[in-house]
Every structure is written in structure tokens, then in C-alpha cells.
Amino acid sequence: MTAAVSSAALPALLGPHCTVDPDRLRRYEIPERGEPGKASGLVVPQTEAEVASLLATCSKNGVKLVISAGRTGLVEAQRPDGEVVLSLEKLDQPLSFATPDGEVFRFGERAAPAAHADALAAWWRGIGAPPCEDAVLEVQAGMAVDAVNLLLAPLNLMWPMEMGSSSAASVGGCIANASAGANAVCYGTAAHLAIQAFGYSGDGREVLSDAPAWKAVPEDLLAINSAQPRPEWGLIGTQGVLGVITRAKIRAYAIPGQREAALIPVSDMPAAMRIHAAARALFGDDVEEFEFIGKPALELVRDLKGDAFRSPLARHDAPYYLLLQVKSHKAHIDLAGMLYEFLADAVSLPEDQIGYAPLKALKEIRHSITEASNARMRALGGGRLSFDTATPVAVFGDYLKVLEAELKAEYPDMALIAFGHAGVGGAHLHILGSKDAPVARHAKALVKIVFDVTQDFGGTFSAEHGVGTKWGDEFIARAPAEVRAALIAAKRRHDPAGTLSPRSFALDRQLAG
Template sequence: MLTPATPDTLAELKETLPPDSFRTDTAPYLTEPRGRWAGAGMVVAPRDVDQVARILRHCNDRRIGVVPYGGGTGLVGGQVMGQGPAPLVLSLERMTAIRATYPSESVLVAEAGAILADVQKAAQDIGRLFPLSLASEGSARIGGLLSTNAGGVNVLRYGNARAQCLGLEVVRPDGTIWHGLTRLRKDNTGYDLRDLMIGAEGTLGIITAAALRLAPQPTGVGAAMLAVPSPAAALDLLALAQDRLGDGISAFEIIGRQGLDFLTEVGPAFKAPFADTPDWMVLIDIGLPTGLAPDAALEALFEVALARELVTDGVIARSLADRDALWHIRESIPEANRRIGSVSSHDISVPLSQVPDFIVEGGKRLSRIGDFRINCFGHLGDGNLHYNVFPLRGQSRANHEDKRAAVKTCVHDLTHEMAGSVSAEHGVGRLKVGDLERYGDPVKLAMMRAIKIALDPHGIMNPGAVLKGLTND
């Protein structure tokens, strides 16, 4: 059984850690962005991997739970422990160094507390691109992004966080350090422990540094917002774009009219791309090598798509400012969602061919529960939809709190029926532990539990996250 972190815990740690390792204002570390989760605990912020090792060794010996904390941007409660003995919250905020860059290898080594935007800048400084990109990149940290195998807008071209990592440095629950910061592209010496740690959400150990794979910077970039008659047409447009542009497509986002209506209602302010907002739009972003003109490629795509009745209108960015304005729309939708206040938000994925059917069937099923506004948008290129359900205008989510569980179950049941995932890119955390039990393959869950017990026999790492009701002692 776990024991709580107490002032005595901090007093003992102060004997081996410098005074600036401790946080007296713990409130910012004990809540999450949506305000649905709150916890308790003591907070410590180590400076280096050896200090992390000392902390874990201390907590493992005393059976004190440890909750890793990155940028605090997670939306599934993985960084907040609301039940059980108060844990020690271990923040990586001071481990922010870019340890090394290898331009000829297109590799960068960063500590887990490095903010994503700073890693992107470090890659840019050596003429490379770190392509992981998402709305919270100004505050999300590399350790948390790897621990949740974050996605973002460029998954279609570059893959999830897992695909952008070559090696890891990890502190195990007993305080031993795995020095796995390899820069090798090929290494078949046994189990792939890197992939085991990525996506584990801090339940098997703490990532303290990563060797990150970089990409060439595209010479020419471009973007277009295209009006499509339906999600099915958007899917056909994706296939057409891939046939014509191949790996030149960096992102392919579907956006529903409701997203722009929310921006008009509550902001942030934006420049409307169309005089009359269509029901469905696609934002396509491309990056091409030297000698190819993005504008011309997008214009040619639009002409063919128009002839095939896959698009009805379009706006092609003629400058970087135009491109930024189009992306501002997409990146502002989550903030508008937050201001409206959702009844229930869902990060799901289904096979690409199922996306149009999911959108139609989801609306039908939710109408049986109540009257809602649905804001559906996301990464069509990889089948990941942010399918969020909101109250009607003039109401608040509090008016529908009694329907929240039914809404969530409705959406997730449909996702499962269509061979999808109820957690596409945000992780399981504590919010979706029950969903993993409900929809997960029993054999997979048994294997996960066996791994957890083998690597964390006392169950101190992020207790209650990912796996349900696991008692190791």
C-alpha cells in the first residue's frame, strides 16, 4: 500500500537536494486546464537526472506515489492525482537544457523539461525542423509530449512523437538510470524499451532526456482553405492531394462551420476566409523542396478538385501572413471551445473511410439524448477527430451535467463499433481509465499489467493513471 507524502518527506529530501528544488506554492501543480481534476501533494523540482534518481529511490523505499509533471497542459488528468494518499509531484520544469545538437545527423538532445517551442527554435538555429506542432507548444514540455505520444497537426507527414524520437534517458522507479540516449536509426538489440516508455504516461519511469529526430526544413511552404460539400468529399480530396503531392502534404485538417461560429460568438478574433461560411472546410498545408512552387501546386489541386466537384470554393495563401491567418483560425478553435464550455469533449480516431459515417451517425445518436451543438474538427489525414459536444446558445454546460456521462458513452460506443480508439493523441490519464477497461482488448490489458508490475513492483509511478485498480504490494 502507498503512503502519503508529508512535510517529513520534504524534510528528508532536503538533506540531499538543494533548497531551490522545493515549491511552496503548490496550487498551480494540482489542477488541470479544464478544471475537472484537482489533487493534493508536495511538489519538488529537481535540476538534473541524478536528483530525479535520488527522489525516486527515496519514494520507492517509502512507498510514496510520484506524479510526473511537465507543462501541465494534459487534458485527461494524467498530471493530477485526485484520490488516494497524497503523492509527491515531480516537476521537470528546471530540466530545460538542449544538451547537444548534431546537424549532420539531424539530431537534437533535449532534457524533458524543454518547452516544445524552444526545441523547435533550437532545431531552426541549425537549419533543421522539429516537426511536432500543436496548440500548446508554448508551454508543453518534451517529456510530457513523449510520455503521452502526442500527435498534433503534422502527424500525416512526420508521425506522432514516437516517430520523432531515437533514444531516451529514463529514471526507473527504484532510482536506477537507463542511459538510452542513442542516436542510432538502426538498433535491433532486443526489446524496444524506447517505445515502451513513450506513451506510458509516467507509469513505468520518468523520461529525463530524449534524442530527437529532426527533418529538413521545406524550402517552400503554402496553405489553402478549401470549402468542401461534405466530409466524404473531404476524404476524396485527401486522396487526390496525396496522389498529386505525396509527402509534400504536412497537414490536412477538417473544420466544421460550428468552429467558426464559435469564434464569431466568443473569439478569438479572426479573418473570415469566406463571405458565407460553408458547412465544411479543409485546411491543407504543404512543404515542398527547392524548385517547386507551393502556390502553383495548390492552384492545380484546386482546379482538378473543382472539376470533380470535391470543392466549391477556396482561399490560397499568397504570403506567410496569409498562411498564418488561416492557421490562426484552426489554432483558435480550442480556445473558443474553452470559452463556450463543453458538455463533453472527445479525442477519438477511426479508420479514415469511417470518418464521414461517424460524423453523420454521431449526430443522430446524440439527438436522442438532447439538443446540442457539435463542433467536429481535427486531423483528417490520420483519422483523428476532436468531436466536442456543447450546450445550445444561451445555456451552459451546467445545464447538461446530468447528460455528460451519456454523451461520452454514446460517442465512445460509436467509436468502438467503428474499430476506432477513444484516445487518439491525448493519452488515457485518469479520465479514460474506465474507457480502456471497457473497450480494451483483455489480453492487451493483461500484458500491460504484467509490464507495470515487473517495472514498478511497488506501484509508485503515477498511481491511478492508465491502468485501473492495480495494487502491486
């Protein structure tokens, strides 16, 4: 919290882009989920140089900051508790685009995303550039994921960061958090979709961080684990506690020439993971997504959409469903036929259980689950506990089976909504209470069951959403001592005054101790 400088003195100290107006602050005090916070001020830098100067000033004067970009985070890291909010919303422009053979386009002055897209496309046509996959786009950190893909689409390129919040989630936030998303099984996390991240340490020093290369993770190891940040990656994946990303170079990927997908009913999650193994054996790295949806989650979407619900399946009585998406850059192969043959022959599904549908319709089902869960939570009036766990893929099916059984045995009146990134062992879990059985009454016990079972299967209590302030106590209790020690040492090196996100990972308490 900011105690060294009074709120009234902040604008004079932090400059013209700082405000303490309560009406301006209110928007930044309300997180995606959870209770509102309380900010002592708001600062919205217009340039990277302002960010550097701001950090140096705050570090020198004991002003604490929490970082706000798209405000889509789910672990309360962006919710202030007396700190000043640092918003990167004005750092939202593309900077340059470079082809593998050295041609470079530099974007002009600030403009709308569509205008930048038109300018880039005109340049691309002018140089007669052939399709390429190894192009590099440099953008400011506050640029939204959807805005990046609007820019790249006319070039038949993409930045494959797929999630329900992509209209607001920022490139810098995703890279700082090493967000996974629906197609991490194919492309890796946002940490791997980056090339370099540029920014400043907590005391204003310039930092350049190189991104790690993506390679498939063995199935007996964790593929995603944001409870184990890697300080050696610098600003990448360390969730804003060491410094602020202000711009990044990211990889552009060719949009596949073909994509095919199906919704597949399965009897249980161990059976689902056998299908995953078979799909990887046949399609290899061309398995672009492998998502799972529990029956209660699908039912919530049906209730939310009503007559607008579109499903390729006549019946919806299976305990789980899979969204399997495969891709190919080869125009001459029959990808749809290959997928159908795989499901009919290798998986032995009858025709009425092979849920072919336009990809957009299947994605709408998957990305409507959180909205549907929100609606049911409000209707039931008993609150919700949300988790983001992961285990090694090799045990993921058994993990979900055991976890569901334990929760049902202990709390039969609670509803478990399960869905997520089965291809990398990631699960999003919503436990919904009712007015008669609110989750708050049993929150501590529910958290313990979920995290104990996850740990028993070699998993992590935080797969991709970060630790933030929400899971600080769990980080202290469950993270290996060497992981905590490395993060504390890095915090002392990069942010000696504890300026940035001081409560994330419970670092304020750990440093004080």
C-alpha cells in the same frame, strides 16, 4: 496516494528541493481542464541524478508521484489526489547538437533559449555547415516544444511537433504520450520524431528506449491510438506509468523551402476524405497537414475574434472546412500553382471557394478553436465534455457523419464542436451544454454514445491525449485483454511499488485485483 509517509516528513525524506508549502503547491494542483486536485508535496529535481535518487527513495518508502511538465495534458494524469507532484521544469535545457558528418556542439551552462540559439548559430556559421536534415538534437525532457524550434530556426531546421499548446508542452511529455499534432500525417507522432529517450524506471533504474521508425499506416488501420500503449517501446508512448523521461535525442528536419495551404469548404466529411485521398495521390508525403474544422467550430472562432477574424472565404455556410497544407523542398516548382490546379481541376472547386491566405492566418483559425470553445462554454454555463477519438482513415468521414447524427437525434440541444487531424483519422470533439441542459446531467449517456460509435467503426476512445485517470474505467472496459495484461506486466517489472502515476489507466485498481 501517499499514505506511508506524512506530508510533514516529506522534505526530510525527499531532500531540499521538496516543499509542502500550500502556496507553492497550488499552482500544481490546477490542471489544464477539470477540477483542482490535492498534492501532499512538490519536488523539483535540478539534475537527472536527483530524479534517479528520488524515484529509488519513493519506491522504497511507498511515496506515490504524479509527473508534471508543461501541465497541458487533458486526461487528468497530472492532477494529484494525495500524491507528491514531480515537476521536471528545471530540466529544460539543450545538451548537444550533432551533424550527420560527426560535428558536435555542446551547449554550455544554463541560459535563456535565445542565448543558446545565438551560440548554436554562431558555431554553425563557424564550421560552414551545409543545410542538413539528419542532425540530432539532445535536450532535457522539460524543454518546451517552442523553445526547441527557437533553437533550430536559425539553422533552417525544425522539430515538427505542431499543436496549440507548444509554448508550454514539453518534449519529454510529448514523447511519453506519443502526441500526434497537426502534421502527424507527414511526420508521425512525437514517438517517431524521437530517436532515443533516456530516463529512469519507477524504482530508479536507468532506462534507454529506442524510438520506433515512422512509416505511413495503411488507411484501414488505426494510425494513432494512445489507448494501446506499447510496453516494448519502454518510456516512449507509455504515458509515464513505467518511468520518467529525463532527456531525449530528437530528429531535426529541414524547414520546407515552400509551403502552401488553403481553407476548403466541403459538403460533408465523406467528401472531405475523398479530397484527402486525391491529395495524397498527387502530393504524396508532401501533404504536411490535413485538418478538418466543423462549421460550429469556425463560427466560435469568428465570434471570439470579432473584427480581428481573417478568413480567405467570403461565405462560411459549408458544414465542414479543410485546412490542406502541402510542402516542397524544390525551389524551382510552382507549388502554389500545383495546389490551385488540384483544387480547381481535381476537386472542381469554383475560385471563390478556394481559400488562399497566408499560412499564419489559417493556422490562427485552427489553433484558436479550443480558446473559442472555452469562451462559449463559460457563456453557456452548461459545462463541456471533451473527447479525443480516432478511427482508421478509410472510415473516418462516415464515422463523423454517423456520430453527429446519433448525438443530434438523442440530444438536439447539445452543441457538437468537431475539429482535428483528419489526415490520421483523429477528431477532437467538444459537447457543450447550457444552463437548461447541462452536460453533467447526461454525461454517462453521452460518453457511451461517442465511444460506442467510435468502437463500431474500429476506432479508439483515446487517440493522442492519453488515458490518464479520466478514462481509466473505459480502458478496463474497452481495451483488449492482451493490451491490459501487457501493460500490467510491464508496470510490475518497471515500477514494482506502483510509484508513478498510480491511478493512470486505473492501474491501482487493476493491480489490486
